[in-house]
Amino acid sequence: MTDSGTSSELRNKQVFTTGEAAEVCQVSQQTIIRCFDAGRLQGFRVPGSRFRRIPREELVRFMKDNNIPLDRLESDKKRILVVDDDEQIVELFVDVLSRDGRFEVKTASTGYDAGMQSQQFRPDLMILDYMLPDVNGNIVCKTVRDNPAMAAMKIIIVSGVVNQDEIDDLLQAGADDFVKKPFNIERLMARINELLEIG
Amino acid sequence: MPTPPDPTSARRIELILEQVEALPTLPAVAMRLLQITSDDESDAREVIDTVRADPSLTAKILSLCKGAAEGGVNVTTLTIDKAVVLLGFEAIRNAVLSIKVFEQFNGDEPTEEDELTRFSRPAFWRHCLATAICCELVAAAHGGQEELNPAEAFVCGLLHGIGKLALEHVLPKSYQRVIELTEQTQGNIADVERRVIGIDHHTAGKRLAEKWNLPHTLCDSMWLYESPARSLPDVPHRRLVGLVGLGEAVVRAQHIGYSGNYLVVDDIDERAEALGLEPAKVRDAAETVMEQLEQRGAALGLGETPSRELFMESIMQANAVLGRLNSRLETHRRQAARQTKAIDAIRNFHANAASSARSVGDVLSTVVASAASVLGDGQYAIIYQPTGQSNWQISRHTHEGRITANHLVEPPPQVGQLSVLARREDLPISLMGVMPWLSDYLVGFDDLRRVKLMPLPCAWGTAAVLVHDRDALPAKDQLKALTYTWGAAIGAATQHEGARRMSEQLAEANRVLTETQDTLLRNQSLARLGEMAAGAAHEMNNPLAVISGRSQLLAMQLPKATKEQQAAAQVYEQSQKLSDMITALHLFAEPPEPRYEQVGMVDVMQDAVSIVRKRNPKLPALRFNPAMGLPLLHTDRQHVAQALAELMLNAYEASPTQTVRVLAQVDPLDDRLVIKVTDDGPGMDAHTLKHAFDPFFSSKPAGRQPGLGLARAQRLIEAIDGRIELASQPGEGTTASIRLPVGKVKDEVGGSASGTAATPEANGEGRVIHADP
Numbered sequence: 001m002t003d004s005g006t007s008s009e010l011r012n013k014q015v016f017t018t019g020e021a022a023e024v025c026q027v028s029q030q031t032i033i034r035c036f037d038a039g040r041l042q043g044f045r046v047p048g049s050r051f052r053r054i055p056r057e058e059l060v061r062f063m064k065d066n067n068i069p070l071d072r073l074e075s076d077k078k079r080i081l082v083v084d085d086d087e088q089i090v091e092l093f094v095d096v097l098s099r100d101g102r103f104e105v106k107t108a109s110t111g112y113d114a115g116m117q118s119q120q121f122r123p124d125l126m127i128l129d130y131m132l133p134d135v136n137g138n139i140v141c142k143t144v145r146d147n148p149a150m151a152a153m154k155i156i157i158v159s160g161v162v163n164q165d166e167i168d169d170l171l172q173a174g175a176d177d178f179v180k181k182p183f184n185i186e187r188l189m190a191r192i193n194e195l196l197e198i199g
Numbered sequence: 200m201p202t203p204p205d206p207t208s209a210r211r212i213e214l215i216l217e218q219v220e221a222l223p224t225l226p227a228v229a230m231r232l233l234q235i236t237s238d239d240e241s242d243a244r245e246v247i248d249t250v251r252a253d254p255s256l257t258a259k260i261l262s263l264c265k266g267a268a269e270g271g272v273n274v275t276t277l278t279i280d281k282a283v284v285l286l287g288f289e290a291i292r293n294a295v296l297s298i299k300v301f302e303q304f305n306g307d308e309p310t311e312e313d314e315l316t317r318f319s320r321p322a323f324w325r326h327c328l329a330t331a332i333c334c335e336l337v338a339a340a341h342g343g344q345e346e347l348n349p350a351e352a353f354v355c356g357l358l359h360g361i362g363k364l365a366l367e368h369v370l371p372k373s374y375q376r377v378i379e380l381t382e383q384t385q386g387n388i389a390d391v392e393r394r395v396i397g398i399d400h401h402t403a404g405k406r407l408a409e410k411w412n413l414p415h416t417l418c419d420s421m422w423l424y425e426s427p428a429r430s431l432p433d434v435p436h437r438r439l440v441g442l443v444g445l446g447e448a449v450v451r452a453q454h455i456g457y458s459g460n461y462l463v464v465d466d467i468d469e470r471a472e473a474l475g476l477e478p479a480k481v482r483d484a485a486e487t488v489m490e491q492l493e494q495r496g497a498a499l500g501l502g503e504t505p506s507r508e509l510f511m512e513s514i515m516q517a518n519a520v521l522g523r524l525n526s527r528l529e530t531h532r533r534q535a536a537r538q539t540k541a542i543d544a545i546r547n548f549h550a551n552a553a554s555s556a557r558s559v560g561d562v563l564s565t566v567v568a569s570a571a572s573v574l575g576d577g578q579y580a581i582i583y584q585p586t587g588q589s590n591w592q593i594s595r596h597t598h599e600g601r602i603t604a605n606h607l608v609e610p611p612p613q614v615g616q617l618s619v620l621a622r623r624e625d626l627p628i629s630l631m632g633v634m635p636w637l638s639d640y641l642v643g644f645d646d647l648r649r650v651k652l653m654p655l656p657c658a659w660g661t662a663a664v665l666v667h668d669r670d671a672l673p674a675k676d677q678l679k680a681l682t683y684t685w686g687a688a689i690g691a692a693t694q695h696e697g698a699r700r701m702s703e704q705l706a707e708a709n710r711v712l713t714e715t716q717d718t719l720l721r722n723q724s725l726a727r728l729g730e731m732a733a734g735a736a737h738e739m740n741n742p743l744a745v746i747s748g749r750s751q752l753l754a755m756q757l758p759k760a761t762k763e764q765q766a767a768a769q770v771y772e773q774s775q776k777l778s779d780m781i782t783a784l785h786l787f788a789e790p791p792e793p794r795y796e797q798v799g800m801v802d803v804m805q806d807a808v809s810i811v812r813k814r815n816p817k818l819p820a821l822r823f824n825p826a827m828g829l830p831l832l833h834t835d836r837q838h839v840a841q842a843l844a845e846l847m848l849n850a851y852e853a854s855p856t857q858t859v860r861v862l863a864q865v866d867p868l869d870d871r872l873v874i875k876v877t878d879d880g881p882g883m884d885a886h887t888l889k890h891a892f893d894p895f896f897s898s899k900p901a902g903r904q905p906g907l908g909l910a911r912a913q914r915l916i917e918a919i920d921g922r923i924e925l926a927s928q929p930g931e932g933t934t935a936s937i938r939l940p941v942g943k944v945k946d947e948v949g950g951s952a953s954g955t956a957a958t959p960e961a962n963g964e965g966r967v968i969h970a971d972p
Contacts, residue, residue: 092748160737162782162785181743182747183744
């Protein structure tokens with residue numbers, strides 16, 4: 001397992017062991033254990049054992065309190081979640097986005113899946129197909145918008161609809177933009193950069 | 200008519216009949232005589248014995264025989280037995296019957312004071328006896344015919360009018376009235392009997408005959424003698440009954456005695472022929488009636504009056520009758536002359552009415568012309584209520600019928616339908632109150648007090664009212680004939696007009712229905728197309744997105760300017776076109792809901808130009824001069840702009856090297872804004888014109904791009920209550936027009952805006968755009 005691989009793993013973790021926390025903070029494991037036991041780093045022990053565990057939010061707070069750089073916890077790559085039930089469309093988006101190199105991409109094929117991924121992956125931007133097998137895109141939009149933890153997430157709805165009224169409805173549900181299928185790659189990328197404020 | 204109209208009168212007649220039937224029965228000898236026949240020798244013997252037992256009867260019979268028998272039989276030597284041998288049993292029987300029947304009424308002798316008007320029984324008997332003799336003579340002259348037995352004919356003739364005696368006996372006062380009235384009207388006494396008493400002497404005679412068990416022959420003679428020969432029932436004694444009627448008529452024609460019937464008899468010959476009798480023989484009989492009457496009358500104790508006096512009386516009676524007849528004839532002649540005029544007028548009216556067109560107006564004119572020809576000078580007007588209108592039309596006419604003034608006026612207060620108001624004869628009364636109101640429209644009529652209102656009736660009431668200001672009107676019956684004719688013609692024309700209008704409305708309704716069906720059909724197919732397009736768009740867009748995306752990626756990744764890279768770029772380009780087409784189809788099938796706003800033509804035009812530029816950047820610069828004085832539109836700016844853009848693109852494609860002109864103006868006829876896009880292209884033939892709005896239709900040769908342009912433009916404009924029309928001729932270019940409602944302002948829009956929109960300036964025409972190549 002390479003360093004970068006490890007880092008990448010750690011970036012997405014929600015709960016950390018003392019060893020992992022030590023790596024993220026670039027301190028010794030002993031230091032982490034000391035701080036944990038002293039109560040300066042909040043956490044819990046795994047039931048039925050003495051293993052210590054630290055939730056991500058607590059670790060972030062600890063690192064900020066002690067001016068430890070967050071680099072190893074949070075990547076500079078933007079996270080994008082692609083939601084579509086059409087496998088080939090998903091693949092196309094993944095290829096297009098990966099080509100750019102600045103994005104970390106995950107995918108979902110249902111509304112439910114999209115909700116789960118939003119919680120765990122905390123994407124910066126979601127490319128959301130309107131017609132999903134379980135719920136429609138506007139429901140997903142609303143669910144995301146109702147959650148304050150995901151307030152910053154950008155949403156681009158993708159659909160074949162052409163009627164301006166319907167497009168307006170989608171934007172009303174909380175989407176930041178609408179892209180019509182089929183799409184022009186350059187224009188799509190420009191829109192994504194704009195929304196994520198990256199050049 | 201004898202049919203009583205109400206139960207009281209029916210009951211009264213029954214009472215009279217009961218009284219008639221309550222008359223004393225005939226003496227036993229007469230009754231017995233009726234029951235036996237000559238074949239029954241023993242019974243005949245009995246009768247002869249009975250007669251012989253009555254000396255006065257014997258004397259009368261013997262004296263009767265003396266007159267009737269041939270060869271001058273010596274009365275002194277004659278006995279009843281001999282008489283029977285000589286004359287036959289039936290003759291004796293009939294003689295006895297006659298004598299006894301008349302004796303039955305002998306009690307009713309006239310009193311002094313009312314002798315003048317009372318039923319003169321001797322005169323009546325003379326009439327009866329003369330009839331009897333006439334019948335006997337005619338029957339004898341046609342000797343050998345079984346159903347015309349002279350003796351039987353005699354007794355039938357004698358007793359034919361016995362009903363009069365019965366009625367007079369039962370109702371002396373009423374019958375006196377009958378006599379008087381008959382005298383006054385110079386009619387048939389039977390008609391007066393029916394009017395005054397309720398039944399006539401025919402019926403009374405029949406009842407009496409039934410009561411007395413008289414033979415059918417007698418009964419029917421009394422009942423039916425005045426019926427025309429052809430209407431007599433088919434019974435064996437049919438001719439005999441007819442003969443009685445004939446005999447009666449012959450006697451009446453000679454004014455012998457009193458029959459009560461003053462009607463003139465002038466068809467003896469025809470009547471005779473109808474009965475199969477020889478007119479000559481009837482005439483012969485008629486000549487000898489008088490002579491025989493004296494002999495027989497004396498024998499029966501009737502004719503105490505000397506023959507000369509009888510003759511003189513007859514002549515005087517006849518003269519009096521003739522005098523009355525003459526005066527009536529004169530009256531008739533005068534009536535006929537007047538009626539001829541009316542009939543001429545009616546004939547001319549029909550001739551004119553048939554020749555000209557049959558609108559109600561034409562008929563009204565013809566009616567006035569006809570009226571003027573009959574009624575002469577004066578002013579004429581007609582009040583008419585056109586079908587389905589509450590107003591009345593009052594038209595003034597010349598004598599030729601030409602209309603000089605025409606008012607459509609509100610009916611007078613409390614008066615509604617002319618047809619109901621003016622029911623026939625009641626009209627002048629019901630219109631009395633109308634006169635002051637009417638006078639407003641009759642300026643120029645000489646004297647309004649003399650104005651006559653003549654209702655012209657038709658099947659459903661009054662078709663119209665003729666107004667005329669002279670007194671000289673024809674007699675009531677002629678006027679009636681005329682007004683009914685005119686009224687019927689107006690009524691027919693009204694109905695004809697109604698039927699014509701109805702058929703026109705039906706045709707119009709059919710046309711609208713067909714159009715509606717077409718539109719419905721189109722909308723239905725468009726709705727289906729919409730569903731299909733929406734589904735298809737979704738289904739196609741994913742694969743298309745993959746094709747488009749992958750080809751873009753390829754084009755990006757492959758080395759520039761290689762064949763492969765170009766191919767990939769082409770794939771992308773074409774997929775975009777396909778996508779556009781799906782979008783267009785989708786939008787065509789489901790056009791967006793219009794969003795109405797106030798918008799000026801110039802703004803719409805600018806939008807359209809920018810759409811055109813975007814769609815076809817190769818287009819030359821577009822110039823347009825904003826026109827002044829065009830109204831604001833209350834419409835969907837996008838719809839109009841896009842539709843206009845489609846038309847402009849279409850026009851440009853039709854004539855890429857020529858000028859495309861766009862003009863907007865308000866059509867003064869229907870207050871719509873018309874935007875015309877005209878090109879100088881090759882134009883369209885009828886087939887192309889018809890299908891120009893069909894999606895994907897193209898008249899262009901294969902390879903040119905067919906599309907949705909015009910179809911979409913039409914959808915967009917129809918969605919905002921507008922219309923698109925195409926006018927074109929091959930070789931003469933094409934003009935596409937968008938017609939939009941002006942000033943269709945919704946409630947939420949302010950009044951000032953609607954004012955602006957609704958009042959285009961007088962010079963509402965302007966060149967909006969001028970597109971040069």
